[in-house]
Amino acid sequence: MTAPAPPNDRPRTWKARIRCRDGDHTLELTDRELVAERLLRTSRKHSYDPDTDIDWDAPQDPDRFYTPPQLVSLYETPLWDALTHRQRVELSKQEMCSIASFGIWSELMLMQSLIMHAYRGRYDSDHVGYALTEIADECRHSRMFARMVRTCGLRTHRPRALEFQTGKLAGAVYDPMPMFAGTLVVEEFTDAFQRLTFPDEDIQPMVRQVTRIHVIEEARHIKYAREELKRLVAKAHPVRRRMAAYGLAQATRVMATQVIHPSCYEAVGLDPKLARRVAARSPHRRATLEWAFRKCTGFFDEVGFLDGRAGDVWRKSGLLAKDSLG
Incomplete structure (x- = not known):
């Protein structure tokens, strides 16, 4: 299948420059339809049905971790x-299911x-076609x-009331730049842990x-979001870009503190307030979060989303090394 020619003989790839305080950044842009056609082709070859492609009856060894211990x-x-x-082991299970619950919400x-x-969008375009394909992927995920979570004998949970209500409000407002950037924050973070x-x-x-x-399936979603965000910041x-980047940085700062639900610590007999303080001050945990966001922050630096005050928020939150980038 060949992607239709871009309208008005628009080139398949081109370059754009964006102004940042550390100098102009050059972005390599690709036509929407060409990106979407490639992603649709990959989706046809590499999509899964969790109901049949996962052995849900596999025994759970009580001595086996649910996530690598260094990620706890x-x-x-x-x-x-x-x-x-x-x-x-129990704490690893609780935290893995907590991140999964956060993943469902996001x-x-x-x-x-x-x-x-x-x-x-244009309903017959491959760009819209891939958006619908990604929605189907996310439904399955x-x-x-x-x-x-249920197979682990646990229950899903919602975020705190403030984040939950804010999410409802955000769902009523269409703003594609922070939407695609926020998608990358969540997907790159979970992808690092899962890899x-x-x-x-x-x-x-x-x-x-x-x-x-x-x-496997999120790799396509990350590509779609990255390419669309590049096109958006180029325009x-x-x-406007710095405002969106600053708001996203603040949201990410909060998100990083909320992915682990307090009930995870209670399940192993710990005081959740004390455990959260210990985790927040842990050099290993801070290094782990910085590592988990590294691909995301590297890309954000490229597209000007660490420009100005946004980069300061990332650094002060411990999600970006103080001597990194910019």
Whole structure:
């Protein structure tokens, strides 16, 4: 299948410059239809049905971790050292399911935004066709995460009331620049964790299967969001871009503190307030979060989303090294 020629003989690829305080940045842009056609072709070859492609009946070994222990929020802290092996395994399960719950919430918001994005597009275009394909992917992912949590014997949970109500409000407003940037924040963060999880033979088999499917399919979603964000910032006024970037940085700062629900610590007999403080001050945890966002922040630097005050927020939050970039 060949993508239709861009209207008005527009080139397939071109370059654009954006003004940043550290100098102009050059972006390599690709026509929407060409990107979407490639993603649709890949989707036809590499899509999965979690109901049949995951062994949900695989036994869960009580001594086997659900996520690599170095990704657990309390790893290399005194609280971690005081836990038994079984408690550490339980904490890894609780945190994995907490991140999955957060993933469902964020994917629901993404689906709302993608529907509004498709609504404003040309319905017979491949660009809109891929947006609808991604919505279908996210529907399966949300069901997959929910079933994984339930299979682990746990329940999903919503974010705090403030974030939950803010999400409802955000779903009523269409603003594609922060929408696609926010998509990258969540997807790059979870992707980093899952790329360490699914190849690890010491992790529970069911979790490895879930994370493998998610990594494969999310790679397309990340590509779609990156290419669209580049096109959007290329057209945006620098002030408009910096405002969107600053708002996103603040939202990411809050998000990083909320992905682990307090009930995770209660499940292993810890005081959740104390555990959250210990995790927040842990050098290992801060380094882990910085690493998890590294691909995202590298791309954001390229497209001017670390320009100005936004970069300061990322650094002060411990999500970007103080001597990194910009």
